[in-house]
Amino acid sequence: xxxxxxxxxxxxxxxxxxxxxxxxxxxxxxxxxxxxxxxxxxxxxxxxxxxxxxxxxxxxxxxxxxxxxxxxxxxxxxxxxxxxxxxxxxxxxxxxxxxxxxxxxxxxxxxxxxxxxxxxxxxxxxxxxxxxxxxxxxxxxxxxxxxxxxxxxxxxxxxxxxxxxxxxxxxxxxxxxxxxxxxxxxxxxxxxxxxxxxxxxxxxxxxxxxxxxxxxxxxxxxxxxxxxxxxxxxxxxxx
Amino acid sequence: xxxxxxxxxxxxxxxxxxxxxxxxxxxxxxxxxxxxxxxxxxxxxxxxxxxxxxxxxxxxxxxxxxxxxxxxxxxxxxxxxxxxxxxxxxxxxxxxxxxxxxxxxxxxxxxxxxxxxxxxxxxxxxxxxxxxxxxxxxxxxxxxxxxxxxxxxxxxxxxxxxxxxxxxxxxxxxxxxxxxxxxxxxxxxxxxxxxxxxxxxxxxxxxxxxxxxxxxxxxxxxxxxxxxxxxxxxxxxxxxxxxxxxxxxxxxxxxxxxxxxxxxxxxxxxxxxxxxxxxxxxxxxxxxxxxxxxxxxxxxxxxxxxxxxxxxxxxxxxxxxxxxxxxxxxxxxxxxxxxxxxxxxxxxxxxxxxxxxxxxxxxxxxxxxxxxxxxxxxxxxxxxxxxxxxxxxxxxxxxxxxxxxxxxxxxxxxxxxxxxxxxxxxxxxxxxxxxxxxxxxxxxxxxxxxxxxxxxxxxxxxxxxxxxxxxxxxxxxxxxxxxxxxxxxxxxxxxxxxxxxxxxxxxxxxxxxxxxxxxxxxxxxxxxxxxxxxxxxxxxxxxxxxxxxxx
Numbered sequence: 193x194x195x196x197x198x199x200x201x202x203x204x205x206x207x208x209x210x211x212x213x214x215x216x217x218x219x220x221x222x223x224x225x226x227x228x229x230x231x232x233x234x235x236x237x238x239x240x241x242x243x244x245x246x247x248x249x250x251x252x253x254x255x256x257x258x259x260x261x262x263x264x265x266x267x268x269x270x271x272x273x274x275x276x277x278x279x280x281x282x283x284x285x286x287x288x289x290x291x292x293x294x295x296x297x298x299x300x301x302x303x304x305x306x307x308x309x310x311x312x313x314x315x316x317x318x319x320x321x322x323x324x325x326x327x328x329x330x331x332x333x334x335x336x337x338x339x340x341x342x343x344x345x346x347x348x349x350x351x352x353x354x355x356x357x358x359x360x361x362x363x364x365x366x367x368x369x370x371x372x373x374x375x376x377x378x379x380x381x382x383x384x385x386x387x388x389x390x391x392x393x394x395x396x397x398x399x400x401x402x403x404x405x406x407x408x409x410x411x412x413x414x415x416x417x418x419x420x421x422x423x424x425x426x427x428x429x430x431x
Numbered sequence: 432x433x434x435x436x437x438x439x440x441x442x443x444x445x446x447x448x449x450x451x452x453x454x455x456x457x458x459x460x461x462x463x464x465x466x467x468x469x470x471x472x473x474x475x476x477x478x479x480x481x482x483x484x485x486x487x488x489x490x491x492x493x494x495x496x497x498x499x500x501x502x503x504x505x506x507x508x509x510x511x512x513x514x515x516x517x518x519x520x521x522x523x524x525x526x527x528x529x530x531x532x533x534x535x536x537x538x539x540x541x542x543x544x545x546x547x548x549x550x551x552x553x554x555x556x557x558x559x560x561x562x563x564x565x566x567x568x569x570x571x572x573x574x575x576x577x578x579x580x581x582x583x584x585x586x587x588x589x590x591x592x593x594x595x596x597x598x599x600x601x602x603x604x605x606x607x608x609x610x611x612x613x614x615x616x617x618x619x620x621x622x623x624x625x626x627x628x629x630x631x632x633x634x635x636x637x638x639x640x641x642x643x644x645x646x647x648x649x650x651x652x653x654x655x656x657x658x659x660x661x662x663x664x665x666x667x668x669x670x671x672x673x674x675x676x677x678x679x680x681x682x683x684x685x686x687x688x689x690x691x692x693x694x695x696x697x698x699x700x701x702x703x704x705x706x707x708x709x710x711x712x713x714x715x716x717x718x719x720x721x722x723x724x725x726x727x728x729x730x731x732x733x734x735x736x737x738x739x740x741x742x743x744x745x746x747x748x749x750x751x752x753x754x755x756x757x758x759x760x761x762x763x764x765x766x767x768x769x770x771x772x773x774x775x776x777x778x779x780x781x782x783x784x785x786x787x788x789x790x791x792x793x794x795x796x797x798x799x800x801x802x803x804x805x806x807x808x809x810x811x812x813x814x815x816x817x818x819x820x821x822x823x824x825x826x827x828x829x830x831x832x833x834x835x836x837x838x839x840x841x842x843x844x845x846x847x848x849x850x851x852x853x854x855x856x857x858x859x860x861x862x863x864x865x866x867x868x869x870x871x872x873x874x875x876x877x878x879x880x881x882x883x884x885x886x887x888x889x890x891x892x893x894x895x896x897x898x899x900x901x902x903x904x905x906x907x908x909x910x911x912x913x914x915x916x917x918x919x920x921x922x923x924x925x926x927x928x929x930x931x932x933x934x935x936x937x938x939x940x941x942x943x944x945x946x947x948x949x950x951x952x953x954x955x956x957x958x959x960x961x962x963x964x965x966x967x968x969x970x971x972x973x974x975x976x977x978x979x980x981x982x
Contacts, residue, residue: 213771235685237694240738241821247742248822251750258829 235404238295246291253283257359276428278363281419285366286323288412293320296405310379312405318377319412322370330361371420374413440532440540448548461552465559468494471896484557485568490895496577497621499553503585504617505880506611511545511592513602513869520602520783524662530678534659534738538593539651546589553581557913576636582618584645588613590651597658603727607772611736614764684735687727697814698727713790713800717777717807729772734815737765741819749826753833758823759843759917763850766816767883770851771875774808774858776868776896778971783868797975801968805859813851820847833922842920842949849956850913856880856963863970882959885911905941910941911959916952 257263257279266275296316334357338350448454472494473486518524527537542597560574591608599605623635689700701719702855706712741761748758781787790800827833857878861871890908897905909915921938 236688236691237685237734237818238691240685240735241693244738245740245821245825248745248750248825249829252825255750256829335689381584 200431242291242295246287249291250284253287253339253359253362254279255285256355257363260283260356261355270429272430277426278367278423281423282363282366285412285416285419286362289319289366292316292325292408292412296320306401310403310405312403312407312409313428315374315377315409315413316405319374319409322373323366326370327361330357339363364418367420369425371417374416378413438536438540438694440527440537441543444540444544445547448544454548456553458555462555462559465495468892469559471563472733479669482822485566488563488566488568491566492560492569492573492577494892495556495560495563496581496624497557497579499897500584500617500624501554501884503549503581504588504613505876506549507546507588508592508595508606508613509873509876510549511542512596512606512609514541514545514593514597515834516599516602516605517596517696519600526661528662534656535652537659538655542589542593542598545593546585547583549589550582552577553585576633580620580624580636580640583640584617587616587644590648590655593874594651594658597655599729599950601729601776603772604874606872607768608729608732608736610768611733611740611765614768615740616863628673648818655927687731693814693818697811698730711799711803711806712914713803714806717803717850718810721807731978732748732767734818735814737769737819741822745748745822745826749833753826753830753922755823755826755833755839755843755922756918756920759847760914762816762819762823762847763883763913765819766812766847766850766854767879769815770808770812770854770860771872771879773811775809775862775871775875776908777804777859778862779866779868779871780865793977797898797972798968801859801863801964804862805967808859808926809852809855812855813848815818816847816851820844831912836923839920842953843917844918845953846913846920849953849960852960853882853913853956856960856967857882860963860967860970863967863974882911883913886910887915890915901942902936903939904949906937906941909937910948910951911955913952913956916949919948921947 258267265276268321293316296313297320300313302316331354333351334353338353469491472491515524516525532540548658551677560577563569563576564571588609591612592605595605595609595612597600599608623632626632687694687698689698699718702715741758744758746752748761776788781790790799823840823843827837833839854875858871858875861874861878862868865871866872888908891975892907893900893905893908894902895968906915915937918937919936938947941951
């Protein structure tokens with residue numbers, strides 16, 4: 193009986209039975225080689241969906257922001273190049289940070305559980321939470337401010353003000369303090385890894401094996417830091 | 432020159448293909464259709480016909496170019512995508528590789544034999560094109576440029592398809608991946624060819640296209656030669672079922688994990704326990720073992736390519752301008768390409784493996800078997816298609832123009848779902864009517880083209896030919912097309928202030944009724960799906976009855 197030949201109507205094939213047999217009797221004899229373990233660094237369909245979702249969020253934020261009268265006025269009056277780059281890079285970083293950050297929080301909370309926490313996942317979770325708190329705090333302050341002002345002028349209703357705050361925070365949030373926070377985070381981890389035990393003089397922690405989330409988080413951090421530097425250089429040059 | 436003159440692969444394929452009656456009939460029909468198009472479009476006025484002649488010539492020229500470009504994009508893969516997989520399926524691949532022929536000779540033989548007939552068809556249209564030249568308004572250099580573009584496109588599309596054929600073991604997989612790779616190239620080609628910017632068009636066709644094409648050819652030829660020289664898929668007798676774990680070790684890009692969401696929606700994990708009571712065994716076997724028995728390479732390529740194409744499309748069609756109908760057209764095109772792959776081989780593959788009679792002699796009724804086949808194909812194609820719709824949901828949630836008309840999302844999703852059902856039903860119908868998977872697949876694509884694409888062309892042609900007939904009457908021609916249905920869903924957006932009209936002509940109700948194309952399409956597609964299902968059931972029941980008779 194062969195799988196996939198159209199005649200295999202029973203559930204368990206010979207090959208499967210052989211695999212079960214091997215797993216039962218071979219695993220005790222020798223540890224599995226890395227290639228035999230289920231790859232954890234694979235790029236899964238779920239990641240691709242998240243990436244597409246982040247791209248959609250990025251486009252949507254840009255679209256909403258470009259409809260804002262203030263930005264339209266700035267563009268009409270010849271805004272410098274740095275306004276456009278901040279618009280595109282800021283929203284991109286926020287979208288990626290929010291989507292992948294919350295995905296890792298979801299993974300840690302519901303799918304993988306606490307023992308599977310790694311450095312990259314931890315970094316992504318902090319990124320997602322930071323961006324969400326940053327947006328919520330800005331919203332809250334603007335809401336309080338709006339209530340105190342109790343402004344009734346056209347275009348300054350609570351919802352439209354909130355929306356503007358989201359857009360402005362989202363396109364600012366990934367620069368400056370956020371970039372340096374990420375650098376500080378990396379530096380702190382490096383220092384912990386370098387720290388010597390006071391008794392033995394050996395390293396306190398053993399570096400964990402590299403995972404997909406570590407790589408993606410490192411990539412994201414690099415882009416945020418480089419984008420910040422690029423943005424600052426552009427503004428310093430008057431662009 | 433020996434590569435061409437003394438090439439046994441090329442000689443054999445040309446002899447087999449060109450000596451068939453089918454080749455002659457197809458060429459005759461093609462020439463007759465083109466002649467009829469010229470005849471109908473030829474101006475009938477007398478002395479004051481110069482202006483009309485120029486317009487008619489331009490229309491003919493555009494019609495011939497775009498029609499033939501579409502033909503090349505659609506037909507080149509059908510000829511070339513099975514060139515090497517056909518050898519694998521017939522178990523002659525290893526014999527071919529073991530022959531003293533060089534890989535480059537095999538490649539040239541396969542490529543030229545696949546494309547010669549297509550180039551022959553293109554050449555048959557040249558006299559008709561020259562007739563258009565006689566009407567005036569077209570330069571000979573334009574005709575030459577058009578044929579240069581067509582030949583380069585045929586070469587590129589053919590090479591891509593041969594490359595896919597060398598990488599996959601089934602023609603169906605090779606065909607669908609070829610189509611998906613060719614789709615963005617064809618879209619860019621059509622966009623650049625239809626632009627009114629003459630400088631851009633000339634620059635593209637004369638300066639940019641030839642070197643770019645030659646570079647692509649060099650890369651693809653290198654890849655195919657390498658593949659033929661060091662084939663990893665020889666000894667296929669023992670490797671018909673791909674070990675997924677082994678495959679995932681070397682997978683590039685997306686990895687399918689059948690235990691996790693959303694992968695398990697279209698590829699549930701293989702069973703390690705017994706089936707529960709009441710489970711349809713054919714459905715269980717199809718979903719868990721059969722569809723991915725040849726590995727997940729095709730699926731992974733399809734998912735990645737389609738998702739990456741969707742990113743720029745959603746930026747333009749959903750977020751830059753609120754035109755979700757155009758994005759839905761892309762989703763439908765994806766389903767049009769992918770849907771038949773999973774359904775048109777459902778029954779023919781049982782025949783090819785000689786397991787159909789065995790299946791018929793089980794206690795399962797024909798209705799249950801057919802339903803299981805349909806459900807399996809429908810589930811895979813629908814889930815894959817719906818993966819592309821998260822962008823639509825996001826746009827409706829975040830774009831203000833679309834938020835204001837949120838209910839229009841319902842017809843879009845209905846059109847997508849009904850189209851998934853229709854493509855799978857037609858595929859399954861052809862699978863039950865013909866004997867070979869490749870034939871079933873070609874017939875399915877042909878039927879879907881006639882239903883989905885031809886109505887749009889006919890409508891445009893009828894608009895030019897019958898100016899006296901009202902436009903809303905002619906629009907009835909487009910009712911079988913899901914593309915027309917998607918574009919007929921009224922999206923107002925900011926067009927009211929921009930152009931002064933609230934809706935485009937395709938969004939207006941049809942003549943004799945007050946409903947739009949998409950409503951008619953939904954009813955028609957459901958009806959067609961039921962008819963296809965009944966035909967499948969009848970064909971299958973007949974075979975079942977015959978099998979019982981023989982027992």
